[in-house]
Amino acid sequence: MTNPAAGISVTHHRTAVIEGIKLFYREAGPADGDTIVLLHGFPTSSHMFRNLIPALADRYRVIAPDYPGYGQSDMPSHADFPYTFDRIASLVDGLLEHLGAKTYAMYVMDYGAPVGWRIALKHPERVTGFIVQNGNAYDEGLKEFWDPIKQYWKDESDASRQALQKLLTLDTTIFQYTDGVSDRTRVAPDNWIHDQALLDRPGNNDVQLDLLFDYRTNLPLYPTVQAYFREHRPPMLIVWGKNDFIFPEDGAHPYKRDLPDVELHLIDTGHFALEDKADEMIPLIRDFLARRVASR
Structure with missing residues (x-):
């Protein structure tokens, strides 16, 4: 008689204290497998990878952290903790050190891209490849949506900061999950219920507004990231x-300037592509990892 549970991986939900901050992370797969680090976007958490993790964990060690202020990780007051991409990248790097991850590929999405780029610039020898889902490294990718955020970067006024509060509302969270999606029945409403409950925690609006302001620090980093691509030629799959x-989409094509061997797939969906197109993306991801990343 066959075992119906054979091949079903278990995801562990763990915490570690890094530099005094409790970070929550999901971990699955063989401890000696090639490591894949999943770096989430705004306004979600490692929750966005809940379906991808078991699809990779048969072969790979998968680690998906929550940043401070997100998911189940600590959310210190913004008065006591600098919510910057430098700080988040330092904590994620510390977590990977703590977990003994010596080499790893990174799946970067949205905010996960500037976190991942910082780690790669610090440890280029550890990075075995990238999967990029709607994560920016080029000026071409910052268009109309970013105009009010750029205004805040420019004038640093309270009025411009408060104007961004609308990005933290339920309507905007639903929009992020459903805009550009052709079949909304594929997208679980649990997503925006989960994310909005965390956004609505007292003090979390300042966490998010601080990070939106700090996003400006990523733009001067782009030339350095692009030079890293040209020098180290990391294998890269784009599923955008x-x-x-x-x-x-404008932000996806420029990668080809610096990485001629990049594998670029434009997926007919919106921001959170895994929610409705996992059936299309997971075979591409597994094939890419097996051909260009996995150790032999």
């Missing part, structure tokens, strides 16, 4: 929701 209003 081409209907995304936040990180539009």
Whole structure:
């Protein structure tokens, strides 16, 4: 008699204290497998990878952390903790050190891209490849959605900061999950219920507004990231929701300038592409990892 549970992986939900901050992370797969680090976007958490993790964990060690202020990780007051991409990258790097991850590929999405780029610049020898889902490294990717955020970067005024509060509302969270999606029945409403409950925690609006302000620090980093691509030529798969209003398709094509061997797939969906197109993306991801990343 066959075992119906054979091949079903178990995801562990763990925490570690890194530099005094409790970080929550999901971990699955063989401890000696090639490591894949999944770096989430705004306003979600490692929750966005709940379906991808078991699809990779038969072969790979998968680690998916929540950043401070997100998911189940600590959310210290913004008065006591600098919510910057430098700080988040330092904590994620510390977590990977703590977990003994010596080499790893990174799946970067949205905010996960500037976190991942910082780690790669610090440890280029550890990075075995990238999967990029709607994560920016080029000026071409910051269009209309970013105009009010750029205004805040420019004038640093309270009025411009408060104008961004609308990005933290339920309507905007639903928009992020459903805009550009052709079949909304594929997208679980649990997503925006989960994310909005965390956004609505007292003090979390300042966490998010601080990070939106700090996003400006990523733009001067782009030339350094692009030089890293040219020098180290990391294997890269791009699976980009081409209907995304936040990180539009314009941000996907420039990678080809610096990485001629990049594998670029434009997926007919929006920002959170895994929610409705996992059936299309997971075979591409597994094939890419097996051919260009996995150790032999």
